[in-house]
Amino acid sequence: MITRQFGSEVRWMLRRPRTLIGLLGLALVPIVISFGVWLAGEESGGPGIAAILGGNGLVVPIFTLFMSLNLLLPLVASIWAADGLAGEAQHGTLRGLLVAPVSRVRLLFVKLFGLTAMSLLAVTLMAVVGIIAGTAFLGTDGMTTLSGTTLGTGEGLLRIALFIVLVTFQMVSIGAVALAVSATTEHPLVVQAATMVSIIVFQVLGQFPALDWLHPFLITTGFPGLIDVMRDPVPLDQIWDSTLLAGCYLLIGTGLAALRLITKDN
Amino acid sequence: MNKRKASLAAAAAGVVAGAAGLSLLAMPAGAGQPPSLPDVSPESLVEQVLTSKPGAFGGTVEVDNQLGLPAIAEIPQLADGKHSARVWTDGAGKVRLALPNGQSEQTIVSDGTTTWSWNSVTNKVTKAEGKTEQPEEAKAIDPATAAKEIVGLTKEFSDISVDGTARVANRAAYELVLTPKASEKTLVREVRIAVDSELKMPLRVAVLTNGTAEPAGTVGFREINVGPQDPKLFEFTPPANAEVTTPEAEKGERGERPEAGLEQALRGENPQVFGSGWDLVVGARIPADAMTQVPAEAQGLVDRFTKKVSGGWGSGQLFTTKIATVLIADDGRVVAGAVPEQVLFDTIGQVK
Numbered sequence: 001m002i003t004r005q006f007g008s009e010v011r012w013m014l015r016r017p018r019t020l021i022g023l024l025g026l027a028l029v030p031i032v033i034s035f036g037v038w039l040a041g042e043e044s045g046g047p048g049i050a051a052i053l054g055g056n057g058l059v060v061p062i063f064t065l066f067m068s069l070n071l072l073l074p075l076v077a078s079i080w081a082a083d084g085l086a087g088e089a090q091h092g093t094l095r096g097l098l099v100a101p102v103s104r105v106r107l108l109f110v111k112l113f114g115l116t117a118m119s120l121l122a123v124t125l126m127a128v129v130g131i132i133a134g135t136a137f138l139g140t141d142g143m144t145t146l147s148g149t150t151l152g153t154g155e156g157l158l159r160i161a162l163f164i165v166l167v168t169f170q171m172v173s174i175g176a177v178a179l180a181v182s183a184t185t186e187h188p189l190v191v192q193a194a195t196m197v198s199i200i201v202f203q204v205l206g207q208f209p210a211l212d213w214l215h216p217f218l219i220t221t222g223f224p225g226l227i228d229v230m231r232d233p234v235p236l237d238q239i240w241d242s243t244l245l246a247g248c249y250l251l252i253g254t255g256l257a258a259l260r261l262i263t264k265d266n
Numbered sequence: 267m268n269k270r271k272a273s274l275a276a277a278a279a280g281v282v283a284g285a286a287g288l289s290l291l292a293m294p295a296g297a298g299q300p301p302s303l304p305d306v307s308p309e310s311l312v313e314q315v316l317t318s319k320p321g322a323f324g325g326t327v328e329v330d331n332q333l334g335l336p337a338i339a340e341i342p343q344l345a346d347g348k349h350s351a352r353v354w355t356d357g358a359g360k361v362r363l364a365l366p367n368g369q370s371e372q373t374i375v376s377d378g379t380t381t382w383s384w385n386s387v388t389n390k391v392t393k394a395e396g397k398t399e400q401p402e403e404a405k406a407i408d409p410a411t412a413a414k415e416i417v418g419l420t421k422e423f424s425d426i427s428v429d430g431t432a433r434v435a436n437r438a439a440y441e442l443v444l445t446p447k448a449s450e451k452t453l454v455r456e457v458r459i460a461v462d463s464e465l466k467m468p469l470r471v472a473v474l475t476n477g478t479a480e481p482a483g484t485v486g487f488r489e490i491n492v493g494p495q496d497p498k499l500f501e502f503t504p505p506a507n508a509e510v511t512t513p514e515a516e517k518g519e520r521g522e523r524p525e526a527g528l529e530q531a532l533r534g535e536n537p538q539v540f541g542s543g544w545d546l547v548v549g550a551r552i553p554a555d556a557m558t559q560v561p562a563e564a565q566g567l568v569d570r571f572t573k574k575v576s577g578g579w580g581s582g583q584l585f586t587t588k589i590a591t592v593l594i595a596d597d598g599r600v601v602a603g604a605v606p607e608q609v610l611f612d613t614i615g616q617v618k
Contacts, residue, residue, distance in 0.1 A: 149502070
């Protein structure tokens, strides 16, 4: 029963034209990055992970996702969360779902599942296009890590898979909080604006050393640590911290959304 | 109706759990209960520190720097704050170091005969052959080596005691405390060395200075696993498209660096040493041509850092941190030490 609801939710999301246009846009990002690095030529070096992109096509998916996590992926998650509840409320279809003999908690889990499935699809799509574009434009010979070691292709793909899971989890956590906002309004734009403003404000707050007591509470603080996937051997503590931090947001977001949905009149 | 209440309670519990989790994550890791260990005499603990030969281990070292240096965008590593490094050693001369800096990383691998040094920022590998000594960087961040050096240099000039126990990187350790004797003119109040109760290896070194409760500098393991390490860690193959150079070629480029002159002078072949113990002062003379080579931009940096001073000895610039003072005279004489500035003014006249 619930699997059928899960399936229909994802099919419903995939049928929206803007979902497809959005996915297409996301797929363009790694192509543009690979093309840009290829155009810049063999010159390598520089700060951060961009330094090891030259001749190292398997790093493109990681680089793309790492850059997109700051703005693009939260935006996409907020769009899906906005469509999930506020969008349905706007079209009047949420009322039908709320009066149906289906538990509201279950309704929330269906929405959360749709968000997770679509996030995983989007992130995986970007990674796969990144692997292809990176290999095509920059060539590949295993995967050079930030530590200067070279991993075999198989192990490189495993790192990419790990990164896909980590980034998807961050996206779902942001989406869960956006779902909580989505449950309170019938204007999808409000949800998107609230989410994006929060993410940007968090990132700005993260820049001030004077506010360092606040930093451990901001989900954006966990983003940079995820790049540890590209070190060898992988240090797990920062990755673990970022994931736990996102997990807390997921709990809070889901809890608030459930509280609102259960108490909603109809 | 009951089901509704149960769902509401579960949702509220989720919110509370998430909020509690956030606060837990934000809290600094507590030191925990100090372990109870059998008593040891300070003398035997000092002996153990000096003779300990750490075996194979891998771990994460955290350097906490509260020297009170100004934050300068050009040299982020100097600014106050925490930096971590990962260290692996087989206990027999093979070492691997990973020094992350933001999203970049520097890796140094030494298999006893060849030292590879990789920097992701420059995409360059430096290969040094026939070097059997530990790389300079490994010495700087290894708490065991740092502790050994401090104890060796200062034990005759200190009151030594064992002040309870501590838990460092989840291992039980004794806290060995070296306090400079009253006759020592130094900025240092005490040095605390946490010595592993089993391995007798220093796990953490903290330097406390006069007038502050928090350590001015701490080097210690955050995490350590003792035992044989993966031998693959001590091998290094340069990435296919990285440039491989030798230290000689690298040095040619490095000679351009403005601070190289000062560094060379202080680390030079035969630095002049005045006094002994805690108020030991190191002196040197920077060659006149190195003094004039300093580019204007670097000079500006130096000026932001330092204070102009003058006296019977001449005039120059004074650079002060909580833990050390450096005096650079305008004629190229340099003295430095963990001492108040007056000691430097008194000593600089002896620099040849």
